[in-house]
């Protein structure tokens with residue numbers, strides 16, 4: 330090669346996640362994988378204009394804790410990113426902030442599942458209602474009207490990115506309704522023999538991992554006091570909470586997960602949410618075998634996901650190709666491509682749910 334013949338400069342993937350998250354994922358390794366595929370990985374400085382740091386071909390992020398913070402500085406950071414994406418429509422963002430915002434709101438998330446039509450294949454979201462008031466009588470009526478049954482589980486409205494968002498309670502009776510901490514979502518409890526399935530998604534790739542979960546509770550437990558717990562002490566791979574121990578009289582019969590249902594969940598939610606990096610928590614209801622979606626997380630831990638970085642770069646490349654092709658197609662047809670068709674469709678779907 331002569332001096333004048335330069336190698337093309339690598340395309341840049343900008344990323345942001347907390348240092349804690351990068352360390353957990355050993356993110357430095359992803360830089361090497363990117364290089365092998367002709368990309369350079371650069372951490373975004375959120376306090377400076379992105380224009381001075383790019384140009385970026387792709388932005389990959391876990392901004393949940395910044396979005397959830399919602400203070401003046403956080404709002405400024407998010408505004409800056411959104412403006413950059415608007416001004417540079419060819420930049421691919423994994424995942425769109427609007428979609429992440431939907432998942433940060435448990436009430437909206439459950440409504441998304443409700444609207445997907447997944448219930449046609451026996452995949453459902455347990456009955457739920459939002460609790461916004463401290464008035465216990467009013468809340469009891471609200472729960473009844475929404476057909477939320479005892480026992481139910483109470484979860485903070487904000488789903489990710491705060492210190493309190495994993496603090497929950499199981500409520501057994503009307504007396505316990507006073508323990509709801511609004512704003513929260515009350516959701517009927519589904520008995521599932523203490524097994525949780527985490528479905529981790531990276532674009533078109535997915536992996537199911539098994540985790541401990543809450544034990545069965547029965548209507549005969551009606552006199553029990555409210556149980557409060559932190560979800561991270563129950564359902565991590567190394568959790569061994571006493572709340573996961575089945576009663577001696579119960580058989581720990583293993584449920585079976587239906588691979589066809591998993592495939593439909595990934596296809597359907599990916600398109601509804603317009604997201605590539607998310608995790609779906611599923612429990613299989615005892616006796617009926619119906620699959621309940623109880624939680625969806627933006628950019629989860631991926632603990633137990635084989636070759637995560639290989640699948641991630643694969644996802645970046647295929648999403649980029651799709652996005653460039655659809656933009657080129659619409660540009661040729663004279664359409665305004667400042668908003669890709671997929672984004673438009675998904676935004677319309679989410680808007681119809683959110684309003």
Ligand SMILES: Nc1ncnc2c1ncn2[C@@H]1O[C@H](COP(=O)(O)OP(=O)(O)OP(=O)(O)O)[C@@H](O)[C@H]1O
Nearest residue numbers: 455495516517518519542543560564610623624626
């Ligand atoms: N409707 C339900 N029926 C039965 N058990 C449930 C239900 N919802 C949640 N659980 C149990 O409570 C745990 C925490 O619930 P959830 O997954 O919604 O919390 P989270 O804090 O959002 O979790 P993550 O750490 O995955 O984000 C689950 O892992 C499961 O054991």
Ligand SMILES: O=P(O)(O)O[C@H]1[C@H](OP(=O)(O)O)[C@@H](OP(=O)(O)O)[C@@H](O)[C@@H](O)[C@@H]1OP(=O)(O)O
Nearest residue numbers: 350393488489490491608626628629630631632
């Ligand atoms: O480390 P992170 O901050 O990404 O924590 C995420 C956590 O991953 P971890 O397992 O690595 O702790 C996820 O667990 P899994 O569902 O994958 O089990 C889930 O709890 C997310 O809700 C958390 O997101 P956050 O609430 O913090 O935004």
Ligand SMILES: [Mg+2]
Nearest residue numbers: 560610623624
């Ligand atoms: Mg969960």
Ligand SMILES: [Mg+2]
Nearest residue numbers: 488624625626
């Ligand atoms: Mg969650």
